[in-house]
Amino acid sequence: MTIEVTSTSEEGYVTRSRVGDFELTVDATEEEGPSPNGTLLADYASCFIPAFRVGGQKEGFDDLGRVDIDVEGDLDDDDDLEAIRFHILVEADLEDDEFDAVVERAEGICHVHSALREELRAEITGETGAF
Known part of the structure; x- marks a missing residue:
């Protein structure tokens, strides 16, 4: 393709x-x-959300409800991205280990995550039962 x-x-x-x-x-x-960096951050989050949903299904959670990602990107003095952070808000109420398992699955599924150099991949935190 x-x-x-x-x-x-x-x-x-x-x-x-x-x-x-x-x-x-x-x-x-x-x-x-939006700027190229802003577009990249939005693209990354837009890829990660469906990957998170598929990861949830693979972990036995068919209905995660609403999922939001708040994204922060740190720029260096040359306006190059040097760090990305995701804070994921999930409507479903998951235990910490369940959330971590879904994130791990999503990291393996998200094509943008795979395409980024390892040191620029998102640092991920989250809250469940968020809505």
């Missing part, structure tokens, strides 16, 4: 990308869209 993306910048720092039938606007100045 191949993913094809066409990205175009007509001027300045705004890039419009066509991903299949969808358009995504990314702007390094954050005037017309």
Whole structure:
């Protein structure tokens, strides 16, 4: 399988990308869209949530309810990401060891997690019974 993306910048720092039938606007100045780093963090969380749900199913939790991820990314002096933290809020009430097992499964399933260099993978904390 191949993913094809066409990205175009007509001027300045705004890039419009066509991903299949969808358009995504990314702007390094954050005037017309999120920054590349912000987009990466959103993409990571958007990949991790379904991976977390599949991990939950594999651990015997078919209904996790609502799942939110609050993401923080630390930038160095060159605006490069140097650390990422996820705080996951889960509606289902899981024991700590159950939550950890679901996270471990999700880490093995999330393609963005796998694609990032190990030192940049998210440090994950969470709360269950959160909603």
